[in-house]
Amino acid sequence: MKLKKVICGLFLLFTTSIAQAHLLNMTNLHLDTTNPDAVTLRVKIDLGQSLLSPQDYWRTVNMGSREQWVNIEPSVNKLLDGLGIFVNGVAVAANLETWSLVAASLEAIENPLSPQMAELTFNLNNLGLESSTALANASIELRIAEWLEVPWPALLRIDSASRQLPVSRLLTSSDRSSRSVPLSADSAIAGSSFAAKLAMEFQGWIPGLSWVAIGFQHIIPWGLDHIVFVLGLFFLSTRLSTLFYQVSCFTVAHSLSLGLATLGMVSVPASIVEPLIAASIILIAVDNLCSPVLSRWRFVVVTLFGLLHGLGFASALSELMLPAENFYTALLMFNLGVEAGQIAVLVLAFAAVGWLRSWTAYTELVARPATVTIAGVGTYWLLKRAIF
Amino acid sequence: MGLIKHSEKLRTIAGIATVASLLLVFDVAFSAMAPAHLAFPLDERAPGEFPDAWIHGSKSAMDNDDPAVQVHAYNEHTYILRENKAINYEGAFMYLFFGNEVAMLIDQGSTSSPALFPLREVVDEIIDGWEERNGQEDIELIVANSHLHGDHYAAWNQFVDRPNTVMVGLTHEEVMAFWGIDSYPQQIVNFNLGGRELVVTGTPGHQGSELAIYDGWTDLLYTGDMFYRGRLYLEDWDAWVASIRKLRSFADQNPVVHLVNNHIEMTAKSGVDYPVGTTWQPSEPPMQMTLEMLDQAVEASFEIEEPGIYTYDDFLIYNQVPWSYTTDP
Numbered sequence: 001m002k003l004k005k006v007i008c009g010l011f012l013l014f015t016t017s018i019a020q021a022h023l024l025n026m027t028n029l030h031l032d033t034t035n036p037d038a039v040t041l042r043v044k045i046d047l048g049q050s051l052l053s054p055q056d057y058w059r060t061v062n063m064g065s066r067e068q069w070v071n072i073e074p075s076v077n078k079l080l081d082g083l084g085i086f087v088n089g090v091a092v093a094a095n096l097e098t099w100s101l102v103a104a105s106l107e108a109i110e111n112p113l114s115p116q117m118a119e120l121t122f123n124l125n126n127l128g129l130e131s132s133t134a135l136a137n138a139s140i141e142l143r144i145a146e147w148l149e150v151p152w153p154a155l156l157r158i159d160s161a162s163r164q165l166p167v168s169r170l171l172t173s174s175d176r177s178s179r180s181v182p183l184s185a186d187s188a189i190a191g192s193s194f195a196a197k198l199a200m201e202f203q204g205w206i207p208g209l210s211w212v213a214i215g216f217q218h219i220i221p222w223g224l225d226h227i228v229f230v231l232g233l234f235f236l237s238t239r240l241s242t243l244f245y246q247v248s249c250f251t252v253a254h255s256l257s258l259g260l261a262t263l264g265m266v267s268v269p270a271s272i273v274e275p276l277i278a279a280s281i282i283l284i285a286v287d288n289l290c291s292p293v294l295s296r297w298r299f300v301v302v303t304l305f306g307l308l309h310g311l312g313f314a315s316a317l318s319e320l321m322l323p324a325e326n327f328y329t330a331l332l333m334f335n336l337g338v339e340a341g342q343i344a345v346l347v348l349a350f351a352a353v354g355w356l357r358s359w360t361a362y363t364e365l366v367a368r369p370a371t372v373t374i375a376g377v378g379t380y381w382l383l384k385r386a387i388f
Numbered sequence: 389m390g391l392i393k394h395s396e397k398l399r400t401i402a403g404i405a406t407v408a409s410l411l412l413v414f415d416v417a418f419s420a421m422a423p424a425h426l427a428f429p430l431d432e433r434a435p436g437e438f439p440d441a442w443i444h445g446s447k448s449a450m451d452n453d454d455p456a457v458q459v460h461a462y463n464e465h466t467y468i469l470r471e472n473k474a475i476n477y478e479g480a481f482m483y484l485f486f487g488n489e490v491a492m493l494i495d496q497g498s499t500s501s502p503a504l505f506p507l508r509e510v511v512d513e514i515i516d517g518w519e520e521r522n523g524q525e526d527i528e529l530i531v532a533n534s535h536l537h538g539d540h541y542a543a544w545n546q547f548v549d550r551p552n553t554v555m556v557g558l559t560h561e562e563v564m565a566f567w568g569i570d571s572y573p574q575q576i577v578n579f580n581l582g583g584r585e586l587v588v589t590g591t592p593g594h595q596g597s598e599l600a601i602y603d604g605w606t607d608l609l610y611t612g613d614m615f616y617r618g619r620l621y622l623e624d625w626d627a628w629v630a631s632i633r634k635l636r637s638f639a640d641q642n643p644v645v646h647l648v649n650n651h652i653e654m655t656a657k658s659g660v661d662y663p664v665g666t667t668w669q670p671s672e673p674p675m676q677m678t679l680e681m682l683d684q685a686v687e688a689s690f691e692i693e694e695p696g697i698y699t700y701d702d703f704l705i706y707n708q709v710p711w712s713y714t715t716d717p
Contacts, residue, residue, distance in 0.1 A: 026538035113664055153500050153542055157559050165565055168558035170545045172500040289400060372400060376407020383412065 025049055025115030027154035029142065029171075031085075033183055034161045036135045039124040041085065041094055046151045047101070047118040048109035051075035057116070058106040068101060076120065082148025086141040087127050089180075094122035136162045138183050144176040160184070211330045215337020218316055220344055225277050225381060226309055227345050232284040232374050233302070234349045235367045242294045246302050247342065253306025254313065255335050261314030262331055273311045275386040280305040281378030288371045292363075313338060423523030426465070426488050428584040428605040433645060436462035436606055438676055442652070445473030445668040457497075457510045464521070465584070466606055467514055468648070471497040475504055477667045478539045481650050481675060483610065484511060485603065486518055487582025492530040494601070494610070495650065496546070498539040508546035532556045533563065534612030534650060535598035560597040567599070573631065576638075587642070591635065593628020594621060600635060607645040611635065615685060617673055618653025619661060621706045629689040636686045639679055646676040658701040677702065
């Protein structure tokens with residue numbers, strides 16, 4: 001126990017001196033890729049406490065620029081050897097462009113608590129990329145070699161034209177790589193999985209694809225009440241034409257009200273729309289139980305309910321902020337996604353029970369219990385949304 | 389006559405009622421089992437306590453038996469952590485605020501190595517215990533910073549691979565985007581931390597991205613490094629003057645019980661500080677400060693006209709003094 005304490009104490013004593021020495025003079029790295037023709041890496045480093053001795057640094061600070069270069073060249077080369085910059089995994093070269101050596105006094109340089117920072121700016125103009133678009137879609141990594149000691153930690157900032165915000169990474173003596181940082185925000189979201197890359201490819205091909213996906217999500221899995229309503233239409237009869245006419249009315253109606261509500265021409269509070277959607281589910285299910293064939297008034301009712309459900313989608317869509325520059329495209333794509341979601345529900349329903357439609361007991365053992373359940377779920381939602 | 393025969397009407401209605409009732413029963417049961425929603429009312433002050441003394445290093449690092457990170461529960465949803473001065477002389481304070489389903493860690497100390505300074509491990513332990521006591525699980529952790537100086541984010545990397553964690557970032561732009569500040573430093577924004585209302589505003593002067601955070605539930609006003617019991621290193625005097633007066637004005641309009649911050653560098657003796665780099669501070673004053681001390685700082689903002697070192701009872705002002713002059717002989 002005593003031995004452990006002594007070892008811990010020695011460890012603390014040793015590391016304390018390191019921490020003190022390197023606390024205030026941490027290294028700053030700024031990789032700026034916003035201008036593809038002038039990619040730069042700016043390094044702010046306490047040169048007199050790292051790659052040069054305080055005396056050499058002080059001597060160099062007081063020289064003319066030509067002599068300064070002669071004095072700092074070995075340190076700069078060492079820094080360049082130890083700083084690995086990789087674009088798409090390929091190492092790129094950096095060249096010193098400008099430098100600024102600042103120090104108040106030799107005493108100040110010698111004191112680790114009074115950092116005297118030098119600033120070195122490197123250009124990285126030969127990135128081996130064909131175009132600025134290639135740079136925007138590239139990923140970049142900065143690594144500090146195991147043998148290179150800089151005042152830790154080193155804060156890396158990466159700016160890129162296709163990101164609104166910079167990216168920050170902290171490099172430490174035990175974690176010396178920034179890891180691969182995508183310069184495009186879209187790539188950052190997508191990550192590196194095959195499925196994500198495929199989605200990004202499609203997104204590039206059809207720019208509104210993400211809105212289709214969002215529309216689809218508003219049916220599966222988020223639009224449970226809309227799913228139940230569509231199933232209510234599905235269980236009316238065994239005839240496909242019956243289903244087709246109902247779904248067509250419903251689709252046209254909710255597209256219309258979604259459009260009008262999104263354009264701000266219609267506005268109904270969710271506190272009214274949501275209980276009414278639940279009521280529409282009950283009514284459609286009860287109608288299934290009372291009338292096995294498609295009556296004319298059913299078209300009217302389904303159309304009215306479609307208008308109602310469109311207002312429900314609009315309420316959800318209003319939280320997503322459609323882009324002003326592609327408003328109509330995004331709205332159309334969202335709607336297409338909703339339709340795709342509805343079709344997916346019907347396909348799944350057919351796959352699950354559709355093949356039983358010719359069975360004589362289908363109505364009694366499948367359609368009726370399912371419809372009663374749909375009515376029960378609608379009743380539960382109505383009570384919950386209107387009362388609780 | 390439809391699918392439903394006259395004699396089956398009752399059975400059908402019973403079926404619908406049964407489905408609806410079952411769903412309601414499940415709904416109510418799940419709601420009852422769900423953890424109670426924590427309330428953080430603003431109209432009554434949540435009490436809290438500071439320790440009699442913080443861990444304050446030791447004469448010899450070898451003799452230091454204190455934990456690497458001191459954990460102090462100010463109250464059940466507010467934790468204050470201190471880095472052992474034997475590990476790093478800064479002895480930085482860090483804060484962990486809890487709301488419903490979310491916690492926020494403000495600052496990550498002055499040491500990167502998890503072996504020396506296992507901040508992530510300590511924070512995870514606190515969160516696990518809090519989740520257990522409050523019936524919540526897998527809550528989100530937000531890793532934020534008072535300002536962008538290395539002695540406040542050295543252990544930031546310990547959290548980058550933590551699941552369910554939001555890393556605010558270490559650039560001015562990332563920080564302001566996270567808090568929703570479009571107009572730094574003037575703007576005052578509200579931030580909802582799981583039902584716990586925080587008020588955040590820019591307070592530059594010591595550093596150009598610094599923020600003050602007010603917790604309306606506890607009435608604590610967190611001032612980071614721009615106001616604490618120690619050497620207030622000010623790189624931008626005019627900015628600090630505006631910031632300290634803004635804090636005073638804010639405290640006039642909002643109840644403030646204590647001002648809390650990141651370091652202690654003063655001794656218990658009025659106007660006397662420990663030397664820079666001290667790793668043993670046996671005679672520390674409390675970390676928390678009072679509104680009277682804030683008044684004194686506001687007075688100083690009117691008195692001081694030139695760069696230099698100015699001594700006050702509870703803090704020293706290093707107005708635009710180069711680092712080379714700030715160290716002790």
